[in-house]
Amino acid sequence: MSQTIAHLGPVGTYTEAAALICQAWLTQNDVSNQYQLKPYPSIALTLEAVARGEVPLAIVPVENSLQGGVTMTMDTLWRLDQLQIHAALVMPIQHALLSHATSLEQIKQVYSHPQALGQCPLWLAENLPQAELIPANSTTEGIQYLSNPTIAAISSQRAAQLYGETVVACPINDHQDNCTRFLLISREAAPGGCFTSLALSLKANQPGSLLQLLQAFADRGINLSRIESRPSKRSMGDYLFFLDMEGDTRDPLAQAALSDLKSNSEMLKVFGSYDLLPDEFVRSVL
């Protein structure tokens, strides 16, 4: 059977590279299925395609080591129902500046995804102080404008090769150790694994509400590997909390913590338990 993995397009995005890694992983673990990739114009649209059953799988970026959470992924995961995490992977990210310009001074506009622009602010301020930074839906969207030598795009070297474009500088990310975590999403129940992701809104905005939630994990010796807030979009100062815990929902201690959490939160969404793909595997595909 052939299964489709939705990802942020156009061709050449980092998310497509992550989808290729997942494709290799899934094929290795289930030889009876074949996996094909399908690009979508935005992260939200890839997740919506899974939620309405148009495709069985999607891969989305969720967190970057320099820039933090990918807000469109977090907001869409909260908005849609039934989405479950099947696996995660961490991919190294090295940005390149693509342009037909003959000197950096010639560049007047730089297109890229806001996450990528946010991973290179020091390099951009030092090397392209004159350039206007233009947010795009992906790191490859701006490549279409490169016939104009006053325009540049921040993309990957892989994208430069795919589109036959010139790399003016690489790497341009402010810190060498730049990586992004991606999630493989499906409507099927999560497989189980070492990590569980969840999000919740608080019952009441009062002293100790958050402490009470965290206590559910601390009391049972369960480690949290991430906690991040997002505006609930209901009123100023009202937040959602995204948590990753080390443990599986099938573990009785985790179940007890989640049941405490449920009674203390207004809405709780558990995105399931899953494993992280081994780094060696990720590197072997890249």
Ligand SMILES: O=C(O)C(=O)C[C@]1(C(=O)O)C=C[C@@H](O)C=C1
């Ligand atoms: O625009 C892309 O190429 C993407 O795959 C998106 C994305 C992101 O949203 O984080 C993925 C990885 C990098 O951190 C930069 C951009």
